[in-house]
Amino acid sequence: MQGKFVERRFGWDCHGLPIENIVEKKMGISGKKDIEDKVGVFEFNEQCRANVFQYVEEWRKTVERMGRWVDMDNDYKTMDTDFMESVWWVFKSIYDKGYVYESYRVVPYCPRCSTPLSNFEVNQGYEDKQDKAVTVKFKVKMRESTGVVIKNTKQEVLLGNHTER
Numbered sequence: 001m002q003g004k005f006v007e008r009r010f011g012w013d014c015h016g017l018p019i020e021n022i023v024e025k026k027m028g029i030s031g032k033k034d035i036e037d038k039v040g041v042f043e044f045n046e047q048c049r050a051n052v053f054q055y056v057e058e059w060r061k062t063v064e065r066m067g068r069w070v071d072m073d074n075d076y077k078t079m080d081t082d083f084m085e086s087v088w089w090v091f092k093s094i095y096d097k098g099y100v101y102e103s104y105r106v107v108p109y110c111p112r113c114s115t116p117l118s119n120f121e122v123n124q125g126y127e128d129k130q131d132k133a134v135t136v137k138f139k140v141k142m143r144e145s146t147g148v149v150i151k152n153t154k155q156e157v158l159l160g161n162h163t164e165r
Contacts, residue, residue: 010063010072014052014079017113019120023047034115049079112154 024030027039027047035044059071076083094100108117108126117126 006076008070010059010070011076011118012029012052012075012077012079014049014077016118017110017115018124019048019052020044020113023051026051031112052077 108122
C-alpha cells in the first residue's frame with residue numbers, strides 16, 4: 001500500500017435492473033412503456049429508491065459469515081449525489097487527458113426494458129431469446145417515372161426510391 005490508507009467501505013449498487021424488476025413486480029407493471037404511461041419515471045425512481053435497502057440485514061449477515069472485513073456502517077450508495085459527482089469528476093479527468101473516444105460495440109440488450117445490460121446483469125441469467133418479428137417478402141413493380149414508396153399505417157416512409165416523399 002506504500003503508506004496509503006484505503007477505507008474498506010461497503011458499497012450499494014443502487015442502479016440497475018435487479019431493483020427495477022422487484023419494483024415492477026410490486027407495482028404490477030412490466031417494462032419501460034408501463035413505467036412511462038402508468039406510473040411516471042419520477043415516481044418509479046422514487047419507488048426504486050425506497051426499495052433499495054430491503055435486504056440490508058441479510059447482506060450484513062452474509063458479509064459477516066463470509067469473513068469479509070468491511071465497514072457496513074459508513075457505506076456508500078451509487079444513488080447518492082456525492083458518489084455520482086465523483087464518477088463524473090473521474091470521467092471528466094480521463095476525458096481531459098484524451099482517453100475517452102467514441103466507438104461502437106455489441107452489448108447485450110433487454111428488449112423488455114429497452115436498455116443495454118451491464119456485465120453483472122448478464123451474469124444473472126442472460127439468455128438468447130427469439131424476438132417476435134414478421135418478415136414479409138413481395139415483388140414490387142417499379143416505374144421509372146415514379147419509383148416506389150412503402151409507407152406504414154401512419155404514412156411514415158419505410159422504404160423509398162422516389163423523388164417525392
